[in-house]
Structure formats: structure tokens, C-alpha cells
Amino acid sequence: MCGICGVVGRRHATPIVFEGLRRLEYRGYDSAGIATLVDGRVERRRAAGKLDNLAALLKKEPLPGTTGIGHTRWATHGAPTACNAHPHGTERVAIVHNGIIENFETLRRELEEAGQVFETETDSETIALLLDYHLQQGLEPKEAALRTLRRLEGAYAVAMIFAEHEGLMIGACHSAPLAVGFGDDEMFLGSDSLALAPLTRRIAYMEDGDCVVITRKGAEFMNFKGEPVERTIQQTALAAGSIGKDGYRHYMEKELHEHPLVIGQTLQRMVDPASRRVILPDLPFNLAEVPRAVITACGSAFFAGMIGRYWLEEIARLPVDIDVASEMRYRNPPLTEGSVGLLISQSGETADTLAALRSLRQKAIHIVSVLNVEHSTMARESDVVLGTVAGPEISVASTKAFTAQLTVLACFAIATARARGKLDVLAEEHLVSALLDLPSRAAEVFNQTDAIRAMAQVVVEARDVLYLGRGSMFPVAMEGALKLKEISYIHAEAYAAGEMKHGPISLIDRTVPIVATAPSNALFEKTLSNLQEAKARGGRLLVFTDTKGAERVSAIAEQMVVLPHVHDFVAPILQTIPVQMLAYEVAVMKGTDVDQPRNLAKSVTVE
Structure with missing residues (x-):
């Protein structure tokens, strides 16, 4: 995950920015760079690889100046080269950027037609050249920045400096974190408070859709329309070695x-x-010739694997076996040589999953691991690693790592279907487009926070909760139930909605809330029928649906959370977010230790 650090002051900026980048190394990166203003000119130093390479370059080619921005980049779009490293810029401006610009192709075409020349493979450079274009039209930096921001779509945090404007820095964020630090006659900007911890304890956290104009004397916050907004300066007690919230x-x-x-x-x-098109790393085997897949994982990662099984079987028509890792090797199932083993772990150190990996390895199974830590033991022992770009996950209860795993599995299913001849080019484009639309739709989920809190008011009073879902929504229900158990200590169980009549229906009364995931997919009518049966027996229905299903659901649900309508293929990813949010809000209401629930550890490294 990329990192940003910037400073406007009277001291040399480069050492301050460089130290901030050092503190952001935990995010993972493969190139880095710094830009400053030198006698009013934009000067940049960039290097591939670790910060030591940038340090060597700076020793050889010092970078003076008191206004500067820096960046650690984890290559996503474009190779990890010095050319693709941030800051990006022109003679008029330099920018650093975290996140994605979803409409960069459209903007790039417009800018190229206007005569702008691109030098990198990144989407980030689009910001710099759009900003440069507005500056060429005679706009001042603030107005040029606001016009640029209004054109951007996606999730991003960005910092900008401008030639001939010493002591000025502009930052902005949308669905990505950015913090402003207040010093004595100097100001700071960082991806998170960790980068700013040694510099100041006075920090203002920007909110989605914020823009900030920073000078040595202070910060002016506004929205993308240029309208002023207020942001509180907080006295943080963050220790210099910790990671901030x-x-x-x-x-x-x-x-x-x-x-x-x-x-x-x-x-x-x-x-x-x-x-x-989905692009996988080079595989040491032919996906088209794989006879079966074997998925194994623990906890939330196992539920991600269950959803992956739905995708692989439905889209790629590949037979899939799935087991929790703690049981798989003891069950000793018969396996087909040449099958692919798909192992999922946030840390890459999960003991049961690692043991299952080694068991599969002994049986001539190709090992593909979905990991968030790509220098872990599982990574070293895998044939292929499919990395989830989730960054550090500090809370014990996994959230963002889960949706990152689902995103990887969705892409893997598409690539497998293409290799097996089950998906033509147009069908792949359709599914990929649905995936690319997800970040924006995911950001919209947080508009429903109040409705989720209202739902939590019902759940917090319960001792037992039932979660229901059909098809790929069943593992989503299981993830919701697990999260509630983990952090609120309320007993919760998930069932395939059609199984309710085969036993769980006897539990239903007014004291047992029923949480259902019911997007308007092919199984929507069946799910509604199951919910009608629960309601007829006094069940209190709390339903997550979408804009297309809302009218039908509203007739029977006590409470409802309405999500954006998305393609059926990606609905499990979107539906996961609010069920996790529900568990969080219930735990907050109960006053439990949300980040470190009792008896749990982040990475289970013993069997």
C-alpha cells in the first residue's frame, strides 16, 4: 500500500520527508521518490527498489528546498521502475498519489488530444497532466486543483506542489486516508499518523471529499466545490513507534x-x-489442463474460499473440493494428480493452512496461495502467489483482507474460465467491468452507516442471532455470523436459507433476530419465501438488499439496509462490507475490545 509524506516549512524538506517514508515502509513498496521546489523549480529524485536506493541517489544528487512531497509506491499499474515511481510531474507541478483513478483512460485520451505527453504507465500521471493542463490555461493552483479533483473518479489521496509557489502544498482525498500535521511555522501531510508521529502531535484527519490548502502558517479545508469545511485538530498521543488509527x-x-x-x-x-482482461502471473502449469481444484483455509479465509468455489464451478466449470485446513490433511481425501490447490491466508503463516499446503505438495498438487504477506512462509513454499493489496491489518477480526481475497479469487475464476474456453472475450469484459465498478459502489455502502447502526440496536439486545443466505450469499452470512461472535461475543449461526425448515426454524421467536443477505439475484424469490416463513413465526427480519429488491423486502422486514445494485458476480464482495459493519457497530454498543477480542490472535501460528 503506497505512502505519502509532505512538508512545508523553513527546514530542509528532504530529510523530513525521507524519515516519514521510512515510517511508511510497513505498507510495502517497490519504489520511492521525493520532489521539492529548488529556487522555484520542481526537482525530483526517484528510485526503484528500497529506500536505501533513494538515499544513495540523494547523496549523489542532493535535493534542497523547504517545500517537498515524497512517496513509497507499491506497483499496481505499471512496472516498479524509476520512471513509474512517484512523484509524477511537469515543469509546473509535481504530485504523489495513493489509490486508483478509475476514469484515467478517458482523461488520458482527452489530455493526449490536447497535446499533453505521458511518460509513464501509471494512472497517477493523469492527475499531474490534468493539473498541468489547467495551469497552462492560466488558473491559479487552488482553482486548478479543484477543477482537477472534480474530474477524478475512484479512491485516492493526493498531494501537490507547484513551481514558483514556495510554501504551498495542496492535498485531497476520497475513500483513502490523509492527515494534516500542524507544527511551529511548518506543516505536514501524511498517509497516516504514523508518518507524522515524530513531527507533531497536532493532527487533523481529512474526510472523504476534502481538499486542503497548506502553507507554513496553517491549513484551509474545503470540499471539492471550494466551500469551506471545518476539521478538528486533535492532540494525538501516538507513540513514535506505533501505527495510528x-x-x-x-x-x-x-x-x-x-x-x-x-x-x-x-x-x-x-x-x-x-x-x-485479467492478468495472472506466470504459472508453472496449464490452467486449461487442471482437472480439479482443492481450496483450503481457516476462518474468514475459508468463507472466501467457499465463494471462490461458487465462482470456479459456475463460471469456469471446474470441479472444486473445499475443506477447512485444520481438517483437510486428517481426512486424507483422494486427490487427482495435477490438480491445483488454492490456499488462502492473510498472514501466510497460518499453521493449519501451512500444514495443508505441505500435505498437498506431497501429493503432486500445484500450489497457488492467496496471501497478504508475500514474503511469508507460505509464499516461499508456493508455486504461485496471488497477492492481496490490503496493507497491514491491525485489528484481529479480518475485514479488508477478506474482500481483497474475494477480489483475487474472482479474478482467478475469470482467468480459469478463459483458459478452459468457458468465457469468451465479451463475457470476460463484462465481468471485469463489474469488478472495476466495485470500488465506487463499495464507497457508497458507508452512506448506510446510520441504517446499520439502527439495525445494531436490535442485535445488541440478543443472545442468539440467525444469519441466512442462499447461493454465494450463504458464505457471506457465515462471515457475518463469525464477525458478530468474534467481537461482540453474541452467539450467532449461519444457515443456507433453504435449510431453515430442516431444524433452525424451531429457534425462531421474537428474541432471535434474523439477519439475511438478499440481493435481487436469481435466488431472490426463493430467499424471500424463506423470510416469509420466518416472519410468520414471529421472526424479526433484518435484511441487506439492494435498490432493486428494496420494495419487496420492505413489505416484510423490520429493518432494511439498501445497497447499490451490482452484477450478481460481484454481489458477495459488496454484501460482505455491511455485515462486517453490523458486527462492528454491535461490538461498539456493547463496549467490547473491538480490535483485540478475548482469546483471539491475529495470526494463528500454532495448530
């Missing part, structure tokens, strides 16, 4: 809000937006 109540809340960015950054690693 960026103004959120808990790490889990912060990580929930990172869903749109994480989905988008993971897609940028796996999808060519120009061709609308």
Missing part, C-alpha cells in the same frame, strides 16, 4: 473504511483496465 475509533473501523481502496488496488494488480 487516523481519527477512527478503532483499527477495525479504519480498516472497514479501506475496503474501496483495497479492492481497487488489488484489481489494479490483476486487471489490465485497457483490455478489460
